[in-house]
Amino acid sequence: MTDKTLPAGLRPETLAVRTAIARSQYGENSEALYLTTGFVQPDSATSAERFATGEGYTYARTSNPTVTSFEQRLAALEGTEAAIGAASGMGAILMMIMGLLKAGDHVILSRSMFGSTLNLFAKEFGKFGVETTFVSQTDVDEWCAAVKPNTKLLFAETPTNPLTEVCDIAALAEIAHGAGALLAVDNAFATPILQRPTELGADIVMHSGTKYLDGQGRVMAGALCASRQLVTEKFAPVVRTAGMVLSPFNAWVVLKGIETLGVRVKAQCENALSLARWLEAQPQVARVYYPGLPSHPQHALAMRQQNGLGGGVLSFQLAGDTPESARAKAFHVIDSCRLLSIATNLGDTKTIISHPASTSHGRLSEEQRQAAGITQGTIRVAVGLEHIEDVQDDLLRGLRTLAA
Numbered sequence: 001m002t003d004k005t006l007p008a009g010l011r012p013e014t015l016a017v018r019t020a021i022a023r024s025q026y027g028e029n030s031e032a033l034y035l036t037t038g039f040v041q042p043d044s045a046t047s048a049e050r051f052a053t054g055e056g057y058t059y060a061r062t063s064n065p066t067v068t069s070f071e072q073r074l075a076a077l078e079g080t081e082a083a084i085g086a087a088s089g090m091g092a093i094l095m096m097i098m099g100l101l102k103a104g105d106h107v108i109l110s111r112s113m114f115g116s117t118l119n120l121f122a123k124e125f126g127k128f129g130v131e132t133t134f135v136s137q138t139d140v141d142e143w144c145a146a147v148k149p150n151t152k153l154l155f156a157e158t159p160t161n162p163l164t165e166v167c168d169i170a171a172l173a174e175i176a177h178g179a180g181a182l183l184a185v186d187n188a189f190a191t192p193i194l195q196r197p198t199e200l201g202a203d204i205v206m207h208s209g210t211k212y213l214d215g216q217g218r219v220m221a222g223a224l225c226a227s228r229q230l231v232t233e234k235f236a237p238v239v240r241t242a243g244m245v246l247s248p249f250n251a252w253v254v255l256k257g258i259e260t261l262g263v264r265v266k267a268q269c270e271n272a273l274s275l276a277r278w279l280e281a282q283p284q285v286a287r288v289y290y291p292g293l294p295s296h297p298q299h300a301l302a303m304r305q306q307n308g309l310g311g312g313v314l315s316f317q318l319a320g321d322t323p324e325s326a327r328a329k330a331f332h333v334i335d336s337c338r339l340l341s342i343a344t345n346l347g348d349t350k351t352i353i354s355h356p357a358s359t360s361h362g363r364l365s366e367e368q369r370q371a372a373g374i375t376q377g378t379i380r381v382a383v384g385l386e387h388i389e390d391v392q393d394d395l396l397r398g399l400r401t402l403a404a
């Protein structure tokens with residue numbers, strides 16, 4: 001394979017398209033897909049050497065050239081030395097836990113994180129003696145007060161799903177490092193187009209490639225971006241033995257998705273801001289949650305931390321006297337849509353509408369949901385690339401026919 005050496009100092013837009021291309025002897029312009037499990041070894045001595053050092057390709061659970069291209073391209077965009085792929089975002093978190101933690105270690109997590117993340121730490125790894133403390137997403141003092149002598153990891157997600165709460169990455173990095181712990185940030189919602197957490201002090205960036213990196217809702221993928229030492233010493237041995245490996249086909253789809261990440265995400269942010277402003281003006285809407293709006297409690301922090309962009313996801317609250325009436329109203333607005341997809345996912349070109357209280361947060365009790373600020377009248381919209389007035393018209397169909 002050949003690769004022309006790229007000039008130094010390329011900008012993210014260029015890296016997204018040009019970096020990590022290992023061309024075959026055919027000189028293909030679009031990245032090749034190496035859909036192979038095994039790699040033929042030239043001789044036994046080379047085979048033995050590759051197995052001993054982990055260098056060169058042997059078996060796809062250890063590495064594959066298409067997966068390597070995806071890892072290098074994502075690391076270039078996140079500004080980290082290295083990255084490692086996983087079968088899904090949750091697979092990446094599992095790899096991180098297995099690579100960094102052992103029984104008796106303590107972790108601090110925002111209680112507003114993605115539900116499966118909360119369950120993986122508290123329920124699944126609670127069984128193995130990893131202790132988790134849940135704190136407020138936005139109150140830095142609570143994170144600070146939760147630190148213990150055995151704290152090894154702080155893990156934050158910003159903005160959160162579905163209420164788009166933003167936490168201060170630089171402040172959390174300071175707390176983590178003061179305690180001799182690491183800070184990991186789930187960057188699935190923001191993507192490196194909005195924020196590069198390691199530039200703010202984070203040690204690990206976690207991705208669900210299923211979302212914006214793919215960008216067209218096709219495949220599951222995940223990754224951890226970090227120093228070469230963390231990737232080679234802590235994470236790679238876990239993937240090799242536990243097998244939450246990224247498939248070459250999925251890596252190729254996401255690798256190609258990354259080429260258009262910047263233009264897609266910026267257009268989705270523009271669309272989401274228009275929709276958020278429009279929703280704020282609708283009389284049936286009690287509240288809009290979007291970091292790009294001055295009414296958002298962490299608007300100033302978000303604009304500073306997120307490259308001046310609010311992201312592609314927003315939520316809004318319908319007024320309703322009782323949980324039952326609020327739920328009926330939310331279902332009416334969602335079911336009146338003819339364009340938007342009622343689906344689970346985000347970061348797609350197609351706008352997705354969902355009712356968090358009965359889907360992503362359906363397993364929480366009403367009390368837990370209320371503590372998280374999610375009511376039966378909350379609707380989440382993951383904005384796509386349709387003309388935004390068509391999206392507004394679709395929502396208006398239900399909003400204007402709501403019973404008082």
Ligand SMILES: Cc1ncc(COP(=O)(O)O)c(C=O)c1O
Nearest residue numbers: 088089090114186188208210221
């Ligand atoms: C913020 C966030 N992190 C992690 C995940 C998990 O990613 P995956 O579905 O790729 O396992 C999701 C999925 O919705 C998510 O929204």
